[in-house]
Amino acid sequence: MGGGGHPGMMPGEKAKDFKGSMKKLIKKLGRYKFGFLIMLIFSAGSTIFSVIGPTISGDAVTEIANGLMSKINGGDGINFNAxxxxxLLLVGLYAASSLFSFIQGIIMTGISQKVxxxxxxELSKKIHRMPMNYFDTTSHGEVLSRVTNDIDTLGMSMNQSLNQLVTSIVSIIGVFIAMLLxxxxxxxxxxxxxPTSALIVSLIVKKSQKYFKQQQEYLGxxxxxxxxxxxxxxxxxxxxKEADSINEFNEKNEKLYESAWKSQFLSGLMMPIMTFVGNLGYVGVAILGGYLAIKGSITIGNIQSFFQYIRNFTQPITQLSQVANMFQSTAAAAERIFEFLEEEEEVQTVENPVSIEGLKGNVEFKNVHFGYREDKIIIKNFSAKIEEGQKIAIVGPTGAGKTTMVKLLMRFYDIxxxxxxxxxxxxxxxxxxxLRKLFGMVLQDTWLFNGTIMDNIRYSKLDATDEEVINAAKAAHVHHFIKTLPDSYNMVLNEESTNVSQGQKQLLTIARAILADPKILILDEATSSVDTRTEILIQKAMDSLMxxxxxxxxxxxxxxxxxxDLILVMNEGDIVEQGNHEELLAKGGFYANLYNSQFERSA
Incomplete structure (x- = not known):
């Protein structure tokens, strides 16, 4: 869970608002309160039965001891009936305890998995309601970490911690009463x-914690x-650079080794030291118990039962300290999940929305102002009128803000x-x-998913027939290529779509756009990384698409x-010129310089 590819929650991370996060989680768990009640009853029952067990086993030891003494003194010996x-009673108690524990485990697992x-x-649906600027400012790994790491951490820690919390508390109370009796x-x-054990544990944990954190950091x-x-x-x-890579790896691996062995060594000390302290306690109890048995205050079976209770008493205390850590992990994971769920969403619907039926594709920009930040406007008072069927080009150097216009048009951002x-x-x-049904997009970065070619093309129109898909592929000049593949349209593309070339992927995305039959097209030319023949095919496909x-x-x-029909020339986020090719060349301005320099380079 920790240290790898995701920048998610590390073990030992604490929630910034523990109480608030736990309150929200408890509210989420509220719908399962009846299940929790049943789980608590079975958990308490299982623990009570197991707590009674040592007393009954002590009675068995006493019965054997009394029988042996009776035999020595000429009596009947051990009463095997008793x-x-x-x-039988002991077997019944432990069987009932196991059954109750099994049932409460099933109930708790069911609840945690449902939650x-x-x-x-909720997270999956939330992702689709988030505005684009959230994903522009948040890494993909961070978002994925909430859906994977944090959800898994929450499920596992909740399942274990709630079980152990109830079991440990009931065990401590029950065992303490039995010991007093x-x-x-x-x-x-x-x-x-x-107190001796607690002091040792706290010292070791305090010392080892920094090494555990270092271990997670260096592991990452x-x-x-x-x-x-x-x-x-x-x-x-x-x-x-093989040698440099190996040296860099060795350096980082060495740091990981140093922190890992220190953390593991210190945590490994805990159990033998605790065992040593526990054994000292056992010695003391054995001496005192022997003395009390000689005086006749307690039986031999009572001493045996008491030893079991001592072990049963320290175990739940250790578990409670683990539960406290688990609750920290639970709260930290819950906090990150709820933070995401409470992020501001895009407004998806409006009252009395305009219908897209019968629209032709006329577009007009009227005095548009836009900035990713309100204090930094990058598009200033832009106006343009585009008639249906016209071809509009957006040009400019890298980073000029060409895709910004597209994002505004599709309302990925609002002006x-x-x-x-x-x-x-x-x-x-x-x-x-x-609104987005009006648009079709073919991007420079092609996106195809793990599935058949038929399904990938059909993605834009899920109810399309096979014949419609094939016609779209023909219009995109990709049908012939598909027919040469081993399974034709049923060939499965792998997760990275590496079993087809870049140009072929581009043609498939064009076929997908043709199938959607949109009123307005957005094309991010993607012919720079393909050969000349494929470029011609892509250009033909794009022409038929437009x-x-x-x-x-x-x-x-x-x-x-x-x-x-219209060229919008952008530089540093603003539209500096607009007109057709001849008009812009005649101006001798920014576009002319850009065009001529590109032409000279290609020459």
Whole structure:
């Protein structure tokens, strides 16, 4: 759970607001209060039966001891009938305890899994309601950690801690009463072990905690370095950096080794020291018990029972300290989960939303102002009118903010002021899901999931027939390639889609967009990393895709957008020029310089 690829909660991490997080968790658990009540009854019953056990086994020892003494003195010896009844009662008690423990374990596991199931479901749905700027400012690993690490930590620690809490408390109370009933002096002597044990445990924990934290930190560094080198193995080979990578790994591994052995050594000391202190207590109790037995205050069976109770008394105390740590982990995991669930969401629906039926794809930007931060406006008073079916190119150097225009159009971000209209309707008057049905996107970073080619194309229109999917593939000039594959349209793409080339992936995403039949297209040209023949195929596919549709093209190669009806030239987040290719070249401004420099480089 700790130290690896996710920046999630580390063991020993504490919640910033323990009480608040636990209150929220208890509220979530409220719907299962009847199940908790049943679990508590069975847990208490199981513990009570196990607490009574040593007293009954002590009676068996006393019966045997009395029988032996009787035999020595010429009596009848051991009363096997009485001994048999005691043993049967003991077996019955332990069987009942095991049965009750089994039932309460099933109930608690069911409750914890239902809670984690519901929370995982809530997190999954929440992700789809989050605004884009959350994911721009939060790492993917951090989000994944909440859905995986924190949910798993919460489920496991809740399952174990609640069981142990009830069992330990009932055990301590029951065992303490049983010990007092056997002998008050022996109980007081046994209790003297507790402060000594507690002091030793606290000293060891205090000393080892920093090494455990270091261990988790260095484990993360080692895992990160291994993952990095593995991912870029070919680059490491090309630049002969194997020795440097090994040296870096050895350095980090050495630090991990140092912190790991210190933490493990110190934690390993705890059990032998505790055992030694416990054995000293046993010696004291044995001496006192022998003395009291000689005086006739207690029986031999009572001494045997008391030894069992001592062990049963210290065990739940140790468990309670573990439960306290588990509750810290539970609260920390719960806090991170609830923080995410309470994040501000996108407004998904509006009252009396505009219908998308019959819309043609006219787009107008009216005095648009936008900034990712309100104090830093990057698009200042931008206006443009685009007729249905027109091709709009957005150009500019890397980092100029070309994708920002697309994000505004699809309401991934909302503008600060002004209006964006589609067929005269403000985009803020649409439900977000309806608005996005108007758009089709083909991005530079292709996304295909682990599934068949047929399913990947059909992703944009789940009710499409096989024939419609095949027609879309033909329009995207990818049908012939698909037919050459071993299973044709039923070939399964692996998780990274590495069993098809970059250009083929791009053609599949174009086929997906064609199948969606959107009114407005957004194309992020992705021909820079493919060969010339595939580039021609992709360009043909994109041309057929754009026919009759309003198209926004984020252009990297300016030679491909000469025939655009309108070119928006961006620099440093602002639109510095707009017009068609000839008009912008005639101006001799930023676009002309950009175009000519690119043309010279390509020449």
């Amino acid at each position: 001994l048999g009844k005691i043993i 984690t199931y519901r929370l995982r479901d 056997i002998s008050v002096p022996m109980t007081l002597l046994a209790l003297l072990m507790l 560094h080692v895992n990160g370095q291994v993952e990095e080198v593995y991912g870029g193995h070919s680059i490491v080979k090309v630049f002969n 600060n002021s002004g209006e964006i209209l589609i067929d005269g309707h403000n985009i803020q008057d649409f439900n977000r899901s309806d 026919k009759g549709r309003t198209s926004f093209i984020i252009a990297h190669r300016l030679s491909t957008i000469r025939d655009a």
